[in-house]
Amino acid sequence: MxxxxxxxxxxxxxxxxxxxxxxxxxxxxxxxxxxxxxxxxxxxxxxxxxxxxxxxxxxxxxxxxxxxxxxxxxxxxxxxxxxxxxxxxxxxxxxxxxxxxxxxxxxxxxxxxxxxxxxxxxxxxxxxxxxxxxxxxxxxxxxxxxxxxxxxxxxxxxxxxxxxxxxxDTGSTVHMLEKLKDRVMQQEAMAEAYLDIAHAGKSVDEEIDAIVKNGDTEAEDALQKLKESIKKG
CATH class of the missing domain: 1.10.287 (Helix Hairpins)
Known part of the structure; x- marks a missing residue:
């Protein structure tokens, strides 16, 4: 057939x-x-x-x-x-x-x-x-x-x-990834730079007050402990 x-x-x-x-x-x-x-x-x-x-x-x-x-x-x-x-x-x-x-x-x-x-x-x-x-x-x-x-x-x-x-386009995709990576690294570096600038911008008085206030806090804590020990005695 x-x-x-x-x-x-x-x-x-x-x-x-x-x-x-x-x-x-x-x-x-x-x-x-x-x-x-x-x-x-x-x-x-x-x-x-x-x-x-x-x-x-x-x-x-x-x-x-x-x-x-x-x-x-x-x-x-x-x-x-x-x-x-x-x-x-x-x-x-x-x-x-x-x-x-x-x-x-x-x-x-x-x-x-x-x-x-x-x-x-x-x-x-x-x-x-x-x-x-x-x-x-x-x-x-x-x-x-x-x-x-x-x-x-x-x-x-x-x-x-x-x-x-x-x-x-494999080459184009890789190029875009590299550009994105550079951009992220640049942003991270900029953030770190702004932090350094913020720290560097403090005045001498601000630095002194920060240390003094920290010392006052320590003294206050010591006084509180003394009072508690007297009560117990």
Whole structure:
């Protein structure tokens, strides 16, 4: 079948080249599977008709067999009646011969119908085998389609990531980071410089008062401890 050859060629193609190609492999595969399912439905319908014909031939063959047996029994009855004197011998013989002729004709028809039935049965078995193979092929290609879709998604995602990576200016990014680092270091140095300026800006009186006030605090603490020890004593 042409569809199998077409799908086989798609399966052998590289994913990237298939995507970039003129025909979309996913759409082609989906169409191929739809075609196979349509063919499967037609084959099943044809098989049903063939089986119906085979059954009909079998039934007709069995009917002819029974008819042959009936004619044979009728011939026997005619001969028996002639022997009993119930029917003239000449008339009985004539009718018995006709019955035997009809018996032979029915047997011949039964044999022909049986052969037709056997031939149709063989064709049914072959068609059933083809249907089973077609079902297997459909299942196989449906699984292949799932894999193909997954691979396409991965390849597309990878392509997008790689494309974005190529658009990133690494040198520019590093340069910006270096500028940011210099700016932070400059701000830290400026803060330290302002602190030094603040300390350097104190007057002599401010320095003296800071030390004196610190001494007063120490004296106040000592006096408080003395008072507490007297109370305890």
């Amino acid at each position: 042409n569809i199998f050859k077409r799908l086989l060629n798609i399966g052998k193609a590289e994913i990237h080249s298939a995507i970039e190609g003129f025909e979309d492999p996913i759409k082609l595969t989906e169409q191929g599977i739809r075609d196979m399912k349509e063919q499967l439905a037609k084959s099943v319908e044809a098989l049903a008709q063939l089986k119906a014909l085979s059954i009909r031939k079998k039934n007709e063959s069995e009917t002819e067999d029974q008819t042959a047996k009936d004619y044979y029994n009728k011939a026997i009855i005619l001969v028996q009646k002639a022997e009993k004197g119930e029917v003239e011998v000449t008339e009985a013989d004539r009718l018995a011969k006709e019955a035997l002729k009809k018996q032979a004709s029915s047997q011949e028809n039964a044999l022909s119908l049986k052969k037709e039935h056997e031939k149709l049965q063989e064709e049914c078995e072959k068609m059933q085998g083809n249907i089973n193979q077609l079902k297997s092929s459909i299942s196989k290609w449906e699984n292949e389609l799932k894999t193909l879709k997954a691979r396409v998604q991965v390849s597309e995602a990878t392509k997008d990531i790689n494309k974005k990576m190529t658009q990133i």
